[in-house]
Amino acid sequence: MTNIAFIGLGNMGAPMARNLVRAGFKVSVYDISLPAVRALAEEGARAAGNAADAVQGADVVISMLPASQHVRDLYLGSGGVLEAARGDALLVDCSTIAPEASKEIAAAAAARGLAMLDAPVSGGTGGAAAGTLTFIVGGEGEALERARPVLAAMGKSIFHAGGSGAGQVAKICNNMLLGVLMAGTAEALNLGVAHGLDPQVLSDIMSRSSGRNWALELYNPWPGVMESAPASRGYTGGFGSDLMLKDLGLAQQAALGVGAATPLGALARQLYQLHQQQGRGQLDFSSIKYLYRAD
Amino acid sequence: MTNIAFIGLGNMGAPMARNLVRAGFKVSVYDISLPAVRALAEEGARAAGNAADAVQGADVVISMLPASQHVRDLYLGSGGVLEAARGDALLVDCSTIAPEASKEIAAAAAARGLAMLDAPVSGGTGGAAAGTLTFIVGGEGEALERARPVLAAMGKSIFHAGGSGAGQVAKICNNMLLGVLMAGTAEALNLGVAHGLDPQVLSDIMSRSSGRNWALELYNPWPGVMESAPASRGYTGGFGSDLMLKDLGLAQQAALGVGAATPLGALARQLYQLHQQQGRGQLDFSSIKYLYRAD
Amino acid sequence: MTNIAFIGLGNMGAPMARNLVRAGFKVSVYDISLPAVRALAEEGARAAGNAADAVQGADVVISMLPASQHVRDLYLGSGGVLEAARGDALLVDCSTIAPEASKEIAAAAAARGLAMLDAPVSGGTGGAAAGTLTFIVGGEGEALERARPVLAAMGKSIFHAGGSGAGQVAKICNNMLLGVLMAGTAEALNLGVAHGLDPQVLSDIMSRSSGRNWALELYNPWPGVMESAPASRGYTGGFGSDLMLKDLGLAQQAALGVGAATPLGALARQLYQLHQQQGRGQLDFSSIKYLYRAD
Amino acid sequence: MTNIAFIGLGNMGAPMARNLVRAGFKVSVYDISLPAVRALAEEGARAAGNAADAVQGADVVISMLPASQHVRDLYLGSGGVLEAARGDALLVDCSTIAPEASKEIAAAAAARGLAMLDAPVSGGTGGAAAGTLTFIVGGEGEALERARPVLAAMGKSIFHAGGSGAGQVAKICNNMLLGVLMAGTAEALNLGVAHGLDPQVLSDIMSRSSGRNWALELYNPWPGVMESAPASRGYTGGFGSDLMLKDLGLAQQAALGVGAATPLGALARQLYQLHQQQGRGQLDFSSIKYLYRAD
Missing domain, CATH: 3.40.50.720 (NAD(P)-binding Rossmann-like Domain)
Known part of the structure; x- marks a missing residue:
């Protein structure tokens, strides 16, 4: 016992x-x-x-x-x-x-x-x-x-x-990459939509091409594309933007400590920081889509 | 006929x-x-x-x-x-x-x-x-x-x-996202390795977690992690860095044309530009790993 | 005549x-x-x-x-x-x-x-x-x-x-640099203010140190620091954010054309793009300060 | 006494x-x-x-x-x-x-x-x-x-x-801005040179225009433009790139601590990190010019 x-x-x-x-x-x-x-x-x-x-x-x-x-x-x-x-x-x-x-x-x-x-x-x-x-x-x-x-x-x-500590490092690396995937996916979808493409069609194409990633397939940040995703229920539930910002900050501290270059991870942190400053820290982290398109 | x-x-x-x-x-x-x-x-x-x-x-x-x-x-x-x-x-x-x-x-x-x-x-x-x-x-x-x-x-x-044109837009969106995935994956692996993690172990963990993406799973940029990938044969074959740079440039032109924000895509283009300037444009695009770690 | x-x-x-x-x-x-x-x-x-x-x-x-x-x-x-x-x-x-x-x-x-x-x-x-x-x-x-x-x-x-064309190139280079100076100055002032410093005192110190630049000295983006600047009259008048965004776009086109790396210029363009998307394109370009701090 | x-x-x-x-x-x-x-x-x-x-x-x-x-x-x-x-x-x-x-x-x-x-x-x-x-x-x-x-x-x-601490904050803000000025200036000069402009002529024009800043006027990063600058003596003497990287890291820590957005400062740190990884940490910090152009 x-x-x-x-x-x-x-x-x-x-x-x-x-x-x-x-x-x-x-x-x-x-x-x-x-x-x-x-x-x-x-x-x-x-x-x-x-x-x-x-x-x-x-x-x-x-x-x-x-x-x-x-x-x-x-x-x-x-x-x-x-x-x-x-x-x-x-x-x-x-x-x-x-x-x-x-x-x-x-x-x-x-x-x-x-x-x-x-x-x-x-x-x-x-x-x-x-x-x-x-x-x-x-x-x-x-x-x-x-x-x-x-x-x-x-x-x-x-x-x-x-x-010792490797669990933290691996989680931090994974979540830094996740932040990049999520913002990158929102950005690619927004570019397509701005050119008149249907976000569902574009998501399908990229999911079956080399743009495939966890955020696109399981957690699509565009409202309406994936019924089960937070994006389709007002970005409620899920993993909060504030928590993603915290993890991206841990990644930057970890990178500073060893002198590792992380340009995309650093920029992803900045984007989530700007997102938080717009009052959206409590929303699910896929709401970073709002940074690209307000509606 | x-x-x-x-x-x-x-x-x-x-x-x-x-x-x-x-x-x-x-x-x-x-x-x-x-x-x-x-x-x-x-x-x-x-x-x-x-x-x-x-x-x-x-x-x-x-x-x-x-x-x-x-x-x-x-x-x-x-x-x-x-x-x-x-x-x-x-x-x-x-x-x-x-x-x-x-x-x-x-x-x-x-x-x-x-x-x-x-x-x-x-x-x-x-x-x-x-x-x-x-x-x-x-x-x-x-x-x-x-x-x-x-x-x-x-x-x-x-x-x-x-x-008309939607084929180009979808390909450009996909390849912009791919450039972000590849550089982001190299960056996450490098951060882990700089902290003493085994790139194979870290790749396995992220591939089964939310960092999962096409580059990590099918085209791992770290030498030795994936036998079939260009990274394990001196970054020969595959899709050249110069071609990725061209596609990331098309994405920037497409974004300028409609006034779309693409911070990560823009930065990915800059990273591939710096990579090319270091004389690596002919290598497979997963060689962006060299930007993070020279050996 | x-x-x-x-x-x-x-x-x-x-x-x-x-x-x-x-x-x-x-x-x-x-x-x-x-x-x-x-x-x-x-x-x-x-x-x-x-x-x-x-x-x-x-x-x-x-x-x-x-x-x-x-x-x-x-x-x-x-x-x-x-x-x-x-x-x-x-x-x-x-x-x-x-x-x-x-x-x-x-x-x-x-x-x-x-x-x-x-x-x-x-x-x-x-x-x-x-x-x-x-x-x-x-x-x-x-x-x-x-x-x-x-x-x-x-x-x-x-x-x-x-x-021929050199006038355009020189102006584009100057204005790309100006966009970087302005956003960089707003960012440095915001970092100081977030730590409790007086923006006037910090502006004075940096103006007489190596952070000195045109934006800081003649066009301070923080409200109240410089009476004559657009920042002290609600960011009206001056050079519009939309025009800065246009010039930063010309810089990116010029950079794409010759394969020049411009990471800071590219990011400055993205920041002004996000700024415009928040509905502030008509304000003077020093209003980029709002991206860092809403009040 | x-x-x-x-x-x-x-x-x-x-x-x-x-x-x-x-x-x-x-x-x-x-x-x-x-x-x-x-x-x-x-x-x-x-x-x-x-x-x-x-x-x-x-x-x-x-x-x-x-x-x-x-x-x-x-x-x-x-x-x-x-x-x-x-x-x-x-x-x-x-x-x-x-x-x-x-x-x-x-x-x-x-x-x-x-x-x-x-x-x-x-x-x-x-x-x-x-x-x-x-x-x-x-x-x-x-x-x-x-x-x-x-x-x-x-x-x-x-x-x-x-x-207490305000001296550190002000110095960190100033040096973060300085890193942005220096890399931004090198970038603008490189864009002009890539289009065939004379770096001396372009420096003169920007020094008397809104691109004016400490780095351009007193510490020009392009070799040959300013006889007294480190750039004209092989980037020896002056303020080392490693020290700039350290200060940009302090700025990132200071920004993380208060949740301030510093996208340009974060990117400048990444650029100096990449510069250091290319073996140039001991050179004067104006040698960031090499990141843009190798010769």
Whole structure:
């Protein structure tokens, strides 16, 4: 019987923790929001009064927080996870943060003899609720094998990207590319429409040609082309523009750190920044289409 | 029995004309290069002394030329196709040129009562030789039906993009997006590699995630990741960087013409321009990877 | 006594023609707008019924039109300037158009034995009214000397950029750089303001440091920093964003023509395109500041 | 008689400390490089064995270090300046670092009752040697007045940008704009030259028109145009491309921190990154011209 501590019960963390409870794990939960803790407690989790309390006696500690600083505070702070965790606990941070932060925290954990994985996810709140997330994992292979049954209760795909921090790097690379695909696809469709082409016909042609990509095929940014896509329901739901902007910012930080050239990724970040400034940060990230055409 | 005039026997035109001969069509060929004409004549085509001679009595006229001006001269010039063609001939230009030029020539043809299609291709010299090209066609649906048996002898996919010029627009949109996909993919892989990730592992992860795209899956720009790709044979063969630069230029002209914003497409053109200036225009277009990392 | 034909009496052409009348030249004017012709006639010009009529007997023909196609039609069209002009007339086109168009028309003029200059201006409608325009001239030095007294009645600076078309090239290079300066200055000020700096203090520091440039010093895009600038009067007057977008488009065409890399110029054009799409094309071009900060 | 501690005797720090000695101040110096310390000692400074030793009893502490982390370590580390400085010492950091780091260190100093200024410089090694640097200062006005006589011995211009960190912000904004000016100027000149214009003539025209800027007028990037510029002596001396790349990176970090859009600044950083990857990081930053034209 595995005891799990789950810290961070936001839009992603809450449904992930819920799936662990449903899978039969014994789950202690903590969040700074008391209502969030209570909601999980009503579904069978144990409500912890603070992080140290949640972590007490846990076999596996899972965290899902907004940004690097929160994760640093949780793990490295006084009364934090590294102080409170059992000596053989496995630590799994599912937050999307800077690879440098992941490496720094994993190194501090290792200094205490604790194994730690960075395991950022993709799949959004829908995937979190359905238990179909993708985990992109950095850390030791052995630790990943220990974590696998727990991750499997929350997702359906698990990739091993490499050592500590590699999960963050791979996710950041993927999402930088995704930002480029989405804006590039909106741009190509807009150019065609401006010349009088039907966006559906053009989408069909490019989907079966060398312009084919995830955004075009599964998440078409033009309203009406794909019934199931956020573009066809007012750009609601999905993956928010603000979150894409955050990930594109992480990519720029990662690029600055190693002196890598990323001209398209840098420009995609700027486009999402301009998009946000026009008041559209809350809309799904395919709404970048508005930058090209207002109606 | 259909008589075909084929004008323009370059790297693409010659194998296309050859496939028509092999399919049993009666083909008259012309090119400014006499050796090119002779080579086709040895394979069963009739060698014409000039364009007007080739076009004489043809049911279908096909052209495959480098740029707008050549096509304009061929069709609109004195002694050109519009003067020499039979009153019921069908005109099919397979060149990749500016949509405005296609529309202008089609309008002049229509004024003489001649139907004309713009039918740019994708698939490269390999597809031309194998008869597996993709045709992206602009013009009347009825004219396309007349052309279909002829196009089918040279390719395997035929898309109808819309009216006159729409074939050019759709191809330009697709290739602009392709340029963005290729440079974006090289950039994402380089960022990962700069952080110590294995390009093969990262490619696998992104191919099964939202970074998935044609360039990543079928034409990976990183050497060694995909055995069949130009990147794994010194960036030889394939679709040249110079040709990508030309298509990205056509996209910019098309965008200027209608006042469409194409920030990523514009930047992709600049990146290929810089790449060319570094002496790599002859290499396959996936060699844009060199812009990010020299070795 | 010099007879001048002046064709094109728009926002720029009308005050230029007026200054020629005031300087004592005998001026025949023509425009497709009858009221524009009448207004000049009331100030002492001779109203011509068409271009050929205006040009009849003129020593110097001056044109000021919106775009390449208008200039081509005026000079090369049937009944146009090249047919109607006296054999020793000097032709001066002050329009800002593509260098290729200027060269083509000058070559056609030369074939008829006529000297022609491209002489685009800077200084805006204010400079046109005050007679303080700058002329950037392409063509033979001898022809420029003949034109000098006429140009001097409309402007205060005359630069000789080189042979035919060089006036256009120099103006396009200058205005591309100006677009970069203006957007770059707005961007730097916005970055400082976002960090709490006073835009006036930051402008002063950069004006006396290596960030110094024409836009910062004479045309500050931040409201309130420079009382005399359009930014301090709601971005009215000045040089419109639509005109900057046109010039940045000419720069991209010029760059495509020779295969020159212009990454910053290309991006500046995209930024002005996005700016225009937000409905601000009519505002002064320093209003690009709105792209960075809405208030 | 003012006692000064000077820490960091690199290319900039050494000549700055030398000028303080020459001005009659009593200067204690420290650097991790023993030869650097010895060289200053031979000119009349007191050689300190470590930072704490140098700071002991100093009225004013000046530091000139490469990056944020070095400055953090020096001031905040165990045995660092904040521990060792006299209770009424004035701290002046002349390094160019992230504004956030400057603010953090100044706040820590304030908590100990110490006044601190961030005072990054411009003017390069030439200005440091000649004592003609420009200081861009953030912090309290009163502290700046105390520092003024000391700064005046090393430079000729002193700007007060605002509170803590504002000196860094203003310098970063200026240098981001400078990077845009330099690359934009090289780009405009290259476009003209590609069209056959003389770079000298084009520079003259733009210098007297709205393209005028610091880079064009004082630091022309085209070889041969300006005898005194690095471009005319093989791009040696001056301000290195690597340093410009560092400052453009600081600008991107500063922009990420506040969510400011900086499309041109971001692209300029990418261009300098590509330039560095071509092996030209050691050349003067005007050598960005090579990115546009190899010869």
